[in-house]
Amino acid sequence: MDFSLNETQLAWQMKARKFAAEEIAPISLARDAILDPKHTWDWDIIKKGSKLGFRTAVVSPAFGGHGIDFVTQALVMAELAKADSAISKAFSQCWKWSHLISTVCNEDQKKRFLKAFIEDDTFVLGKGITEPTAGSDNRIPIDDPKAGVRLRAERQGDHWILNGEKAFIANGGVGKLFFLDARTDSSVPIRDGVTLFLIPADTPGFRFGKQFNKAGWRFYMNAELIFENARVPHANVIGEVNGAYRKSKGDTSGGDLFGDLELAANAVGVCDCAVEQSLALARTKEQGGKLLKEQQSVQLRINRMMALTEALRALVMRAAWEHDQKVHAPTAALAMNYSTDVLQEVTELNLSNHDDASPEMAVHADKLVRDSSVWSHLAGDSVQRMRTVRRIIK
Numbered sequence: 001m002d003f004s005l006n007e008t009q010l011a012w013q014m015k016a017r018k019f020a021a022e023e024i025a026p027i028s029l030a031r032d033a034i035l036d037p038k039h040t041w042d043w044d045i046i047k048k049g050s051k052l053g054f055r056t057a058v059v060s061p062a063f064g065g066h067g068i069d070f071v072t073q074a075l076v077m078a079e080l081a082k083a084d085s086a087i088s089k090a091f092s093q094c095w096k097w098s099h100l101i102s103t104v105c106n107e108d109q110k111k112r113f114l115k116a117f118i119e120d121d122t123f124v125l126g127k128g129i130t131e132p133t134a135g136s137d138n139r140i141p142i143d144d145p146k147a148g149v150r151l152r153a154e155r156q157g158d159h160w161i162l163n164g165e166k167a168f169i170a171n172g173g174v175g176k177l178f179f180l181d182a183r184t185d186s187s188v189p190i191r192d193g194v195t196l197f198l199i200p201a202d203t204p205g206f207r208f209g210k211q212f213n214k215a216g217w218r219f220y221m222n223a224e225l226i227f228e229n230a231r232v233p234h235a236n237v238i239g240e241v242n243g244a245y246r247k248s249k250g251d252t253s254g255g256d257l258f259g260d261l262e263l264a265a266n267a268v269g270v271c272d273c274a275v276e277q278s279l280a281l282a283r284t285k286e287q288g289g290k291l292l293k294e295q296q297s298v299q300l301r302i303n304r305m306m307a308l309t310e311a312l313r314a315l316v317m318r319a320a321w322e323h324d325q326k327v328h329a330p331t332a333a334l335a336m337n338y339s340t341d342v343l344q345e346v347t348e349l350n351l352s353n354h355d356d357a358s359p360e361m362a363v364h365a366d367k368l369v370r371d372s373s374v375w376s377h378l379a380g381d382s383v384q385r386m387r388t389v390r391r392i393i394k
């Protein structure tokens, strides 16, 4: 396999590296330290990144985007995450859902939403699946009508009336458009009774609720979406009524796979940051009359951190390359699962190297550990990983 990068891939990687070092790194720790989760977000960094193309990177040039390939996506996410994992995710979250607009929405929906998304530097996207009483159940559908999505949508002429709540929704509080799973038939399992809607933030009867306070990824907004007799036009239904699960199944353009690649590539950047921190510390800090780099325990930790990071990078780049070559293999899902283990071990080892080191470095090492804890609660949740195993052994 040839891992060399072409000129376009290299140019995006260098652009992301520069933006990460010059714009993201200087604000990362300060945003992380803000106590109120409502105020950790920074529009300035989003606007600057958007002007460089990081918000609209995956939309096809036919629709005004940049159409970068999966290898480039992995490179960019890792570079941005090296400076701040949550800010990297804030951009790639838009990739995940803008891709959905261009692949599963009809022409009228594309005209109404894709153009606005491309033109407005503050237009960020989200998708509401999780509810206060249903997270895993919505991702590993169970054949019981009582399980999963409870947010209801009832048809009234040309509109749908939505009532209920979503929880933990990324870009909640700042997003301008949300994809939303709502129950349109509660007599059948969610596979056959859920419809996918487009919800602009100014929809009457829709509002943001509480902003969740997380240990890691503090920049990243996770809020409640609350629907109280919200009126949504029928024109905002994506695909068929009751077809939300069938719709995403039929999407062969790579969106499902992207979620796995996204988190694994982001983890590579965080691991790179941890390795750099430990190397800098080992080369500069003295302990017992000699530099830390002379201590065998520190050498062993750094060796393991680097080996794990390079193994993860190789797997991520292979997964990205396979996506681009249309090779159907479960590599991205494996990389996602592996990234959770690697990331959490690497950031813990980095923190161990720091122990009583300078307060600023320990704060940064601590942030990486907190950020990496998030991987246990997203698609890498231990039960949801069963999906991957199922795909591989079936």
Ligand SMILES: Cc1cc2nc3c(=O)[nH]c(=O)nc-3n(C[C@H](O)[C@H](O)[C@H](O)COP(=O)(O)OP(=O)(O)OC[C@H]3O[C@@H](n4cnc5c(N)ncnc54)[C@H](O)[C@@H]3O)c2cc1C
Pocket (backbone or CB within 6 Å): 126, 127, 128, 129, 130, 131, 132, 133, 134, 135, 136, 137, 139, 167, 168, 169, 170, 171, 217, 222, 374, 377, 378, 379, 381, 382, 383, 384
């Ligand atoms: C940073 C962050 C961003 C997020 N962004 C979004 C977003 O944009 N949109 C969105 O919709 N959601 C989002 N989520 C929510 C996330 O997808 C859910 O937290 C996740 O799916 C788990 O659901 P839950 O929290 O309801 O846990 P539950 O499903 O209630 O699970 C709780 C515990 O029970 C275990 N469990 C569940 N089912 C089973 C089973 N069948 N057998 C054995 N054990 C089981 C789980 O492993 C877990 O340990 C986000 C979460 C975080 C932390």
